Amino acid sequence: MKRWQVFANGIFRENPIFRLVLGMCPTLAVSTAVVNGLGMGLAATFVLVCSNVIISLLRNVIPKEVRIPCYIVVIATFVTIVDKVMAASAPGLHQVLGIFIPLIVVNCIILGRAEAFASKNTVGRAFMDGLGMGIGFTLGLVLLSFFREVLGEGMLLVAEDFGFTGWRIIPEDNQALMLILPPGAFITLGLLLAGINKLSAKLSAAKDLAGKGGE
Amino acid sequence: MSKNKKIMEQLRLVLVLTLIAAFSGGILAVVNHLTEPRIKELERQATNEALALCLPGAGDFQKEESLPAGAGADVSEVYLGYVNNEPAGVVVKVEPRGYGGKISMMVGVTAGGKVAGVKILSHSETPGLGAKIKKDDFLQQAAIRESGLENPPALVRDGGKVEAITNATISCRAVVRGINQALAVAESFFAPADGRLGTEADGERGDGEG
């Protein structure tokens, strides 16, 4: 696989949210507004890229028997850095994301990539993999947050922390409140997954057809 | 020989793990050192902004070392606000329980015993319903803005004048309870035992309590 393929893999074919269905806790919890989703996505991307690079660099040093604790320490270090930097630069967002920032440590995507990819590949490829997975995760979060914020809150792009009041899409008191509440997270993601399944089934069917036509 | 080798191998495991842990501990100490002042500064700024909003005009705020005796159960912090080194009022941080959890809010009370400002700091009320307590439509209504010790706020359905948000009575009642606890704290400052705000308040309220 070429490097750009490694990168694209995380965004489409193995998208962490829509394909691997990993990292569900932050996905469901913080997707109440696009800004929150974006913030969580970027924080996770930073941790994913950094930990992938470091673990790839140390892949010949870390003994197999203690690899998991080593990975956890590396990941937890970058998570704490993100936590501190976010608290010092965007305190409002930091407060909203709250406990889910330290919980990036146990995001299955990150430990999963360390174990399945970074520990077996060169630094360059590990970097691309981290970036692709991170951006794939961020895109998934933003897409889910988009639906929840627009339909549930009736607003788009509210970001009080950055002095942005957003646009009202649905008149006040007419929005589907349920979508912004916890059940709405499950249901919106379920419907989104079904939609993507349908779409990719259609796409691959079309591809098959095109392939046969060409023969 | 092989036994020695095994021990060496074990030592290597421990050594690598310890090194990695020590290294990351060091990095984190540096990062913490760099970000700590900024985080503290931001926290201080946020508190000062909220204080200034709750007691407009006051320039300097002093946090009380201890809560006044008899303060309500939800009161967490009390600040005295000064204008030209004269006490001008109090700001009380209260955390009444709403529908979804604690509502953290600040209430300013002037030396005249009037509510000067209310700010919701954080809450976990239902979005779209209870969460509307943050909005001016609710907080800036006359029944809250013009309330004070003489006319403590109460919801319409509790016999007062404060209009509750539709379908969010519990959240609104919690906010009103917070304001009343803040007023009670302010009152203890007017009492003879304390008297730091006593004289001014007496003149305006004229009920001869102090």
Added chain:
Amino acid sequence: MVDLLLISFGAIFISNFVLARFLGICPFLGVSRKIETALGMGFAVIFVMTMASAITYGVQKLLVRHGLAEFLQTISFILVIAVLVQFVEMILRKTSPGLYQALGIYLPLITTNCAVLGVALINADPGEGYNFIQAMVNGFSGGVGFTLAIVLFAGLRERLEFAPLPKAMEGFPIALILAGLISIAFLGFSGFRLQALLGL
């Protein structure tokens, strides 16, 4: 005693760890195909969460005393939890091979179960101000809440196997929508005031 009851009721029903706080979703979706395994996973989580609450409480006290809590909290909590899970795995393998087989690869996954690290972080939050006993009750009840949610969910999923579904809805999509419906049911507990019921 009453405070413990309130914490417990809150962690199980009002803000259920899985359905309202979104902690421990991965095992909730991954190990819920059969009631038996769900129950086994639930018990393992209850045990680990209670133990983790107790130990991280001590770790937090130690960190605060040395002024290290600001930046070493996350890293030390997760290491303590990882060691604890390893320990539980060892004991389970020796004493109950059947259960060990059933939980298989999921036991190491408890390390990365956010409910465990989550409860440790919630207990350490000065805003909550939990003491040792309260922290342990919170951990235990959080685990019970997790078990309740996952067992209910597994019960529904077992029946779902026979339901005719559109192809695109099979698997995760319908499972998530089902979880949403259970979450709606649990929403009925929010704003529920046990204090009022107990006459407090």
